[in-house]
Amino acid sequence: MALMFSLHRIDFVSRLWFAYWTGLSGAAMIAGRILTHSLLGRVRHAGLNLQHVAIAACGEHCEEIIQKMEAKQAAGFRAKALYNLGVGGRVTSSVAVFDQHAAFVGYVREQKIGEVWLALPLSEERAILKLVDEFRNDLINIRFMPDVRALALFEGSITELLGVPTINLAAPPLPPNAMLIKELFDRVFAFGALVAVSPILLACAIAVKLSSRGPVFFRQCRKGADGRVFTIYKFRTMRLHEQQQGVLKQATRDDPRITRVGSFLRRTSLDELPQFFNVLRGDMSVVGPRPHALEHDDLYQNIVSGYIHRYRIKPGITGWAQINGFRGETDHIEKMEGRVAHDLYYLRNWSFGLDVKIILATIFKGFHHRNAY
Structure with a gap:
């Protein structure tokens, strides 16, 4: 329609109506998104519409993941279980902590937890492969959040190069x-x-x-x-x-x-x-x-x-x-x-x-x- 207007080939549609309609529709869509986001945040703060997560992590990276989850409660993720493969992770009392693989896996299936996050360093390859193989035949979302702080100079941001997800270990820190x-x-x-x-x-x-x-x-x-x-x-x-x-x-x-x-x-x-x-x-x-x-x-x-x-x-x-x-x-x-x-x-x-x-x-x-x- 904009092309037709510019070429003066469409006279049966009012240009003024088109401008009003575009502006009002755009404003209504933006307002609707903002309202939905606000209401969804309130609902999730109230403990509804949540996605429970089981986290396999160790050390400070474990604490960091839980802190980010608590800071962004409107995202709707809540830690339900923690498989602690290391020492020193700070965990809230509402989170069930497991030190054994079998107990963690059994709890995830028993509670029907739909998200398993593997927040582990690359050195824990054996544990990562074991968990992925364990839940291969379950309808569970498995997400890998590698701890690359030992390798990365700056926080390891993720980009896409040639269609391949890439973790930046040493690259310009500002997007x-x-x-x-x-x-x-x-x-x-x-x-x-x-x-x-x-x-x-x-x-x-x-x-x-x-x-x-x-x-x-x-x-x-x-x-x-x-x-x-x-x-x-x-x-x-x-x-x-x-x-x-x-x-x-x-x-x-x-x-x-x-x-x-x-x-x-x-x-x-x-x-x-x-x-x-x-x-x-x-x-x-x-x-x-x-x-x-x-x-x-x-x-x-x-x-x-x-x-x-x-x-x-x-x-x-x-x-x-x-x-x-x-x-x-x-x-x-x-x-x-x-x-x-x-x-x-x-x-x-x-x-x-x-x-x-x-x-x-x-x-x-x-x-x-x-x-x-």
């Missing part, structure tokens, strides 16, 4: 839609920030130029997303000096290379403001793991576990590590390990709300820090 949201926010925020701080940028540029001979901006190659190298911009805070090829000397407290203006810019983090241009260019994000010099990347990626995975996303002007005190000089390996641990935590737990929280923390308490010198 494409999240990356798009982050990208749009970065560009809008960076443009607004540059407009807002343009007088400060101008004042800093003049102060740097007058403080000592040399360019206003300091340029250095850093790694971006997926290891792509880009040029990062900062206000120059040091006097011009000779640097040995392939050797990078970090700024230290009372470093004689730092100018008086540069010292102020570093303490207040104003030297980082030109990096909003990097965000507009698409090299960086507002929030993300801080990029390090290439020499540091070469040094630490082989001695700090998970270091290189910081570059799964774009590096940021500020980040979770920075607002938690991991800034400035990394003169001990423990400092770099702490920074990397916080960066990986950010990647595992990213949300738009977390980005906003980090930005607000940076604005109110992150510009001046005792480790910034």
Whole structure:
């Protein structure tokens, strides 16, 4: 009908009626779905329309599955029995716990439980095959929820490649839609920030130029997303000096290379403001793991576990590590390990709300820090 309208080949149907009908029908369908979802959630919270589940699991993965089930009660799943193949799973008193295969299988059949979830690590292959074989001739849904935390760097999300279900063990932790949201926010925020701080940028540029001979901006190659190298911009805070090829000397407290203006810019983090241009260019994000010099990347990626995975996303002007005190000089390996641990935590737990929280923390308490010198 839309094609006919556009070609002016259908005159016996009112265009106005068609627009009203489409809008009202769409709104009614959406409202109906929302109402049904709300009522179904209330019914399930009341203990009706539930699907009872028997879980075979062990260790912390067992506790995690039960916690998610309790947190999302509107989904309608309730744990009825647990086959504990390990030690240390937290189980509510309403769940029957079994340590023996035969007793668990008998209870599932006796109670006519329709769902069996195998939340087991791959090392429990024998137990998995035994349970699948046991219920092969029963009308029971058997679902495999592998515990891949020992293998996966991030939470093992599932995708489909060539029609085959695939568990991501080491892959970009943010889905494409999240990356798009982050990208749009970065560009809008960076443009607004540059407009807002343009007088400060101008004042800093003049102060740097007058403080000592040399360019206003300091340029250095850093790694971006997926290891792509880009040029990062900062206000120059040091006097011009000779640097040995392939050797990078970090700024230290009372470093004689730092100018008086540069010292102020570093303490207040104003030297980082030109990096909003990097965000507009698409090299960086507002929030993300801080990029390090290439020499540091070469040094630490082989001695700090998970270091290189910081570059799964774009590096940021500020980040979770920075607002938690991991800034400035990394003169001990423990400092770099702490920074990397916080960066990986950010990647595992990213949300738009977390980005906003980090930005607000940076604005109110992150510009001046005792480790910034």
